[in-house]
Amino acid sequence: MTDIRETLRAQPLRIGISTRALFNLEEKHAVFQSQGVEAYSALQLEREDTLIGKGPGFEVVERLLRLNEPEKPYVEVFLLSRNSPDLSLRAFNSIDHYKLGIKAGSFTSGRSLGPFISAWELDLFLSNEITDVQAAIEAGAAAAKLGTAPEARQEDPSDEVRIAFDGDAVVFSAESDELFKNRGLQAFLAHERENAKTPMSGGPFGKFLRKLSILRKIFLNDQGVSRVRIAIVTARNAPAHARVVHTLRDWGTPADEAHFVGVRSKGPILKALGAHIFFDDQIKHVLGAAGVVPAGHVPGPHDPDEPIIPAGL
Structure with a gap:
């Protein structure tokens, strides 16, 4: 067992997730689509200290990160976003509130996330943006396009x-x-x-x-x-x-x-x-x-x- 633990710690399961896959940003995304990037940025800055709700990829990421022990992690998660660095503050404020073990990521101000899939050595990439999903696949990672989170999910107290x-x-x-x-x-x-x-x-x-x-x-x-x-x-x-x-x-x-x-x-x-x-x-x-x-x-x-x-x- 020690051998496989050390093997995985040496090359952890690495997951990249977009801000809209991790959090519920559908309302803000609608503003971006209808009013453009300036209105979207203004809204995000206005709500910089407001907690973001959980998105479709939140629960699986949270549960995987709970598996980590105090030593080197088995699972690493990185936040990859087309948002600007300014808007990273709200995302990491929310990550801190939820006590998720996510510390690193990339914010590209609208540029494709594709080139960063290999740079972060991702095994899996989750996003709501199909072009970034396709780019991740081309880079050799497993990738999927998520929709919105189910409206009604029963509380699950298990640690599975x-x-x-x-x-x-x-x-x-x-x-x-x-x-x-x-x-x-x-x-x-x-x-x-x-x-x-x-x-x-x-x-x-x-x-x-x-x-x-x-x-x-x-x-x-x-x-x-x-x-x-x-x-x-x-x-x-x-x-x-x-x-x-x-x-x-x-x-x-x-x-x-x-x-x-x-x-x-x-x-x-x-x-x-x-x-x-x-x-x-x-x-x-x-x-x-x-x-x-x-x-x-x-x-x-x-x-x-x-x-x-x-x-x-």
């Missing part, structure tokens, strides 16, 4: 952090998606049966999952339960489900939960799971989940409106 992922084109490569798209459902099912024990290649969140799994292992207790809980929520069902299990086993990244939902909505499953964040490459699943869990859209290689890998009949 529960992160849920779609499978294909998120954790795994889009290879099976493409096979279904080009050759149809029966060819896809036959291929997955034949290759059930052949591990899939990693997708945009593959590396992030591997690093998150180290964190999960560090907090695994004697009963096999971790404070870091990983779930796969996928439209695959039997027989295509088997390849998911064998791939995770081969990677050494076991999931605490797997939900093979077929054609059913993922929202009710995610609500029952109590996920603190969910990542999917299909907008319909992101929108379906967003009312109950902070949900991030992972830009994929296909039309977001196309059905990808429906359940086998």
